[in-house]
Amino acid sequence: MWCAGIKKNEDIQVIKEHSSHKNRLLTIKPRTNTNSPKKMPHLQNKIRNRSIKNNSILTIHTQNQILLQKMMEINSRTPKFQENEDSTTSARSLNINTRTQFMNKITEENQQMLNRLQTIKSSYSTKKWDRDYQYKRYLSQKLSENSRRIPRVSSLGGPSYEVSKTPTSRPDTGSLKYQRPSTSTSTRIKQSYFEI
Secondary structure: OHHHHHHHHHHHHHHHHHHHHHHHHHHOOOOOOOOOOOOOHHHHHOHHHHHHHHHHHHHHHHHHHHHHHHHHHHHHOOOOOOOOOOOOOOOOOOOHHHHHHHHHHHHHHHHHHHHHHHHOOOOOOHHHHHHHHHHHHHHHHHHHHHHOOOOEEOOOOOEEOOOOOOOOOOOOOOOOEEEOOOOOOOOOOOOOEEEO
């Protein structure tokens, strides 16, 4: 019983020391000056930058005035050589007829080419592409189903069988003819077509 009271007094003493330490940390004064720096009026006013900006605005304004004055002079000036309204002579090209004929010929050829491009039929069959795609999809699905027939060893030790997805029916490829690859390279046999 006497020991328990001593232990309790020691705990109270530790708590008091800790709280006094925290109070001292809160009221401690720093060795370095952490106050905000002194405000300098010349940095806030930025007189030099303002004067530079005013000078540049002034030079731009004077240049604009000079340019406007020059444009007004050019506009008000009368041309030195005025063409007589009576004279109908003007400089013309000597081969203007051949040039116009040549331009007409070029436009006709361009029009003909455009008509040919618009009326030509495609040499590729999109239906055949679609059937080929369906057949390749069918083959890849069958190959993946075939690969699932072999049981795989799971992490637990026993074989695990994966259930395949719902099989799709074979696409309509009866009208397609696939080329059989030649069996030998030395003898060239006519490649026969077969239906799958």
